[in-house]
Amino acid sequence: xxxxxxxxxxxxxxxxxxxxxxxxxxxxxxxxxxxxxxxxxxxxxxxxxxxxxxxxxxxxxxxxxxxxxxxxxxxxxxxxxxxxxxxxxxxxxxxxxxxxxxxxxxxxxxxxxxxxxxxxxxxxxxxxxxxxxxxxxxxxxxxxxxxxxxxxxxxxxxxxxxxxxxxxxxxxxxxxxxxxxxxxxxxxxxxxxxxxxxxxxxxxxxxxxxxxxxxxxxxxxxxxxxxxxxxxxxxxxxxxxxxxxxxxxxxxxxxxxxxxxxxxx
Amino acid sequence: xxxxxxxxxxxxxxxxxxxxxxxxxxxxxxxxxxxxxxxxxxxxxxxxxxxxxxxxxxxxxxxxxxxxxxxxxxxxxxxxxxxxxxxxxxxxxxxxxxxxxxxxxxxxxxxxxxxxxxxxxxxxxxxxxxxxxxxxxxxxxxxxxxxxxxxxxxxxxxxxxxxxxxxxxxxxxxxxxxxxxxxxxxxxxxxxxxxxxxxxxxxxxxxxxxxxxxxxxxxxxxxxxxxxxxxxxxxxxxxxxxxxxxxxxxxxxxxxxxxxxxxxxxxxxxx
Numbered sequence: 001x002x003x004x005x006x007x008x009x010x011x012x013x014x015x016x017x018x019x020x021x022x023x024x025x026x027x028x029x030x031x032x033x034x035x036x037x038x039x040x041x042x043x044x045x046x047x048x049x050x051x052x053x054x055x056x057x058x059x060x061x062x063x064x065x066x067x068x069x070x071x072x073x074x075x076x077x078x079x080x081x082x083x084x085x086x087x088x089x090x091x092x093x094x095x096x097x098x099x100x101x102x103x104x105x106x107x108x109x110x111x112x113x114x115x116x117x118x119x120x121x122x123x124x125x126x127x128x129x130x131x132x133x134x135x136x137x138x139x140x141x142x143x144x145x146x147x148x149x150x151x152x153x154x155x156x157x158x159x160x161x162x163x164x165x166x167x168x169x170x171x172x173x174x175x176x177x178x179x180x181x182x183x184x185x186x187x188x189x190x191x192x193x194x195x196x197x198x199x200x201x202x203x204x205x206x207x208x209x210x211x212x213x214x215x216x217x218x219x220x221x222x223x224x225x226x227x228x229x230x231x232x233x234x235x236x237x238x239x240x241x242x243x244x245x246x247x248x249x250x251x252x253x254x255x256x257x258x259x260x261x262x263x264x265x
Numbered sequence: 266x267x268x269x270x271x272x273x274x275x276x277x278x279x280x281x282x283x284x285x286x287x288x289x290x291x292x293x294x295x296x297x298x299x300x301x302x303x304x305x306x307x308x309x310x311x312x313x314x315x316x317x318x319x320x321x322x323x324x325x326x327x328x329x330x331x332x333x334x335x336x337x338x339x340x341x342x343x344x345x346x347x348x349x350x351x352x353x354x355x356x357x358x359x360x361x362x363x364x365x366x367x368x369x370x371x372x373x374x375x376x377x378x379x380x381x382x383x384x385x386x387x388x389x390x391x392x393x394x395x396x397x398x399x400x401x402x403x404x405x406x407x408x409x410x411x412x413x414x415x416x417x418x419x420x421x422x423x424x425x426x427x428x429x430x431x432x433x434x435x436x437x438x439x440x441x442x443x444x445x446x447x448x449x450x451x452x453x454x455x456x457x458x459x460x461x462x463x464x465x466x467x468x469x470x471x472x473x474x475x476x477x478x479x480x481x482x483x484x485x486x487x488x489x490x491x492x493x494x495x496x497x498x499x500x501x502x503x504x505x506x507x508x509x510x511x512x513x514x515x516x517x518x519x520x521x522x523x524x525x526x527x528x529x530x531x532x533x534x535x536x
Contacts (some may be wrong), residue, residue, distance in 0.1 A: 020325060066437055084441035096434035100456045100532035110442030112452075160442065 011078070012039035013196045014164050019072035031120065031221035032058050035072070038215060038224065040164065043195040047211030049204060049250065055222025056200040060168050062197065064090045077163065086110055089157025090228045093169040094124055095149045097141040103152050104128065104137030110160045127159040130192075131185060147178035153184070158193065167199040171206065180218055183209055187234050204254065208247050209236055216253045313503040321503045322511070332455045335492070335504060343515065345487035349405060350519070353412025361417045365424025365465070366454065375425070390476050398483060407489075408480030415476040416469035421453070423465015427458025456532030463527060463536075464487055469485045470523055474516045489515075 021033040021088040032055040040046050048057045061067040063074055072127045074081040076088065084090075099105050128134050131151040139151055150170055157165060171179045187210065190197055201207050207214045214228045228250050235244055275282070281472035295315055301307045302314040321335075364382075368375045390411055401407040431454060439453040455462070481490025489508050497506035527533045 064437075064441060066441075086439040086441070088441070090437070090441045092434050094433070094434060096438045097452070098456070098458070100437060100535050106513075109439075145448070156442065188365070261416065 005098050005205065011042075011129060012046075013042040013077065014040040014198065015075040015078075016059075016073070016155045017061065017073045019062060019074060020060070021055070021062060021067070023112050025051060032065070033062075033069070034221040034223050036224055037072075038227075038228070040196060040198055042163075042196055043194045044212045045199070047207035048177060048198065048216045048217060049207040049214050049254070050175055050199045050202065050217030050222070051219055051254070052116070053217035054217040056202075056217055057168050059217075060090075060166055060198070060200050063164075064088055073200055077253065085156075086160040087163045089152045089160055089162035089165050091150065091157060091165070091167040091170040093172055095141070095146070096151070096157075096168075097149055101141075102137060103133065103139050103141065103144065106152055107137075107156045107159055109156060123159055127155045130158070130189065131155045145178075147174050147182060147261055150174065150182060154185075154189075158189070158195070162195075162205050164196045167197065169201055170199065172201070179206075184235065186210060191234070204251055205238065208243060209238065215249060218256070224254075228253070269324070305414060310500070310502060313506065317508050318503045318510070321501075322364070322507045327503070332388035334499075335400065335496075335501075336440070338487075338492070339511070340491055342487050342489050343511075345485075345491075346481065347487045347515070347519075349408040349480065349488065350470075350473050350477050352405075353476070354416050354470055356422050357416035357469055359471070360413075361420030361465070362424050362462070366428045366458065367420040368421075369425040369428025369431075370454070375491040377516055382418070382421060390415050390479060394479065394483070396461040397480075403483050404485050407483065408477060408485065411476045411480040412473045419468035419472060420465045421467070423461045423463075424438070424458065427461030428454060429464075431457040456530070459530065459532040460536060463533065466523060466527070467520060470519060471516065474512060474519075478512065495533070 016036055016038050016050065018031060019036045020031070022029045022031045036059060038046075048056050051166065058067065062069045063081065081088070082129065085195070098109065101109065104124050106128055108120050111120045111123060116218050117224075124137070125134070128137055131154055132153070133148060133151055136144065136148065141152065144152070153170070171182050174182060183206070184198070189195060190239045197210075200212065208230055210229055214230060217227045228246060230246055232240075233244070234244055293375040298312070299315050302309060302312045323331060325335050325337070330337035336373065351499075364378065368378045393411060394416060397407045397410050401410055433452050435457050436449060439449045440497035477488075478493065481488040482494045484494070485491050487513050493505050493508040496502075496508065
């Protein structure tokens with residue numbers, strides 16, 4: 001089923017062309033990203049995997065329009081990205097909900113212009129239902145759990161119907177059970193909404209579980225090392241030989257050698 | 266529905282301690298005052314007993330004007346004083362809030378403003394008084410100048426501290442959801458900075474009353490500070506004490522009014 005999605009989309013949703021970025025650290029220029037190029041097709045889930053400090057968050061921030069880049073181009077539906085916008089919704093690693101707004105107000109926040117009040121309320125209700133938070137609209141963010149907060153963070157961008165959903169290690173701060181629930185939610189949402197997703201993670205299993213394609217990055221300087229297609233039906237069986245095979249080969253790429261998986265993973 | 270804490274708090278009735286506790290310290294102060302003056306430890310021309318001050322206050326507040334010295338002047342004086350505090354405080358808010366927010370968010374504005382503002386801040390208000398008298402003469406303008414000058418600094422510092430510590434993810438979230446600069450300021454920056462902004466406003470209002478009295482001591486015709494100064498020259502210690510108490514009461518009421526008024530904002534209600 002991943003296949004027909006891929007064949008239908010001819011023009012890429014998102015295109016990154018030769019993007020480089022360096023930072024100045026104590027008068028030294030440190031190359032964070034070097035000539036990164038890839039495409040994201042409409043409806044595809046792309047995972048960017050790499051060790052800490054490889055520049056994957058920087059890359060996501062550039063795509064989101066939060067950071068300028070030095071060289072190259074980022075194109076969203078053939079238009080260059082210059083600043084943040086609702087067509088590229090971002091879910092952050094930490095809780096970034098507005099604490100002075102209720103759950104429903106947070107979700108409706110981006111709908112403030114160009115939507116009637118009733119229309120907005122309906123959209124918010126529907127989206128809360130979609131992420132499994134019906135009945136929690138009147139709660140303040142401080143009264144709900146970390147997993148629920150990330151559901152709200154997801155809902156507040158999905159309600160805007162973004163062309164691409166960008167996620168920066170969105171589940172890294174959650175416990176294992178909650179993380180698994182969020183994975184299931186994301187998989188079902190992606191299937192239902194045919195949502196294009198670009199997510200960044202340092203968790204190998206998460207990448208293989210969620211992505212149609214995994215890009216492996218290396219650090220100093222941040223570069224793309226290898227690309228893997230994950231053509232397994234969803235939901236994926238984490239113990240199946242195929243899953244473990246892909247995991248093993250990506251792990252090998254991450255380590256820069258064809259090594260075995262460590263015993264505990 | 267789980268009772269994890271929806272928007273409104275469930276507790277209706279306050280416990281008795283919550284009602285009595287705020288009045289405990291004022292009651293003690295009155296008690297000590299009564300003991301000192303009624304017990305004859307301090308002569309009445311230094312510290313008149315509470316009852317006498319109360320009589321004076323009743324006369325000052327309720328008696329028809331002209332029936333006795335100071336009779337019935339309260340409303341006029343209070344209005345004059347509140348006008349000065351209000352004018353000065355409003356001016357301080359108008360200048361301090363935007364400048365503080367800007368200097369908290371923009372580094373070049375901080376570099377531009379901070380040395381000057383903190384330098385001026387180091388000058389005590391009393392040092393401005395002679396200059397203010399030369400510039401503005403005795404009366405409304407001098408008092409408003411002193412009040413706004415004094416209230417400006419805490420308001421500015423509060424707004425700057427609030428703006429500087431705003432979680433950058435909030436601003437990114439706002440712009441990612443399609444907000445332009447102006448909307449971002451009003452719907453994200455100010456609500457997020459609100460806890461510090463409130464502290465600045467409350468400190469500012471408090472100091473506004475302090476400088477109100479300083480401004481009115483110069484010999485303006487009406488106002489609570491003027492009454493106090495006037496009474497000193499006539500040796501009416503009861504009036505002085507009454508004036509001090511009235512300023513305390515009005516100051517506290519204004520603070521409550523400010524905090525209550527700010528509850529108009531969601532970001533304050535849900536602090």
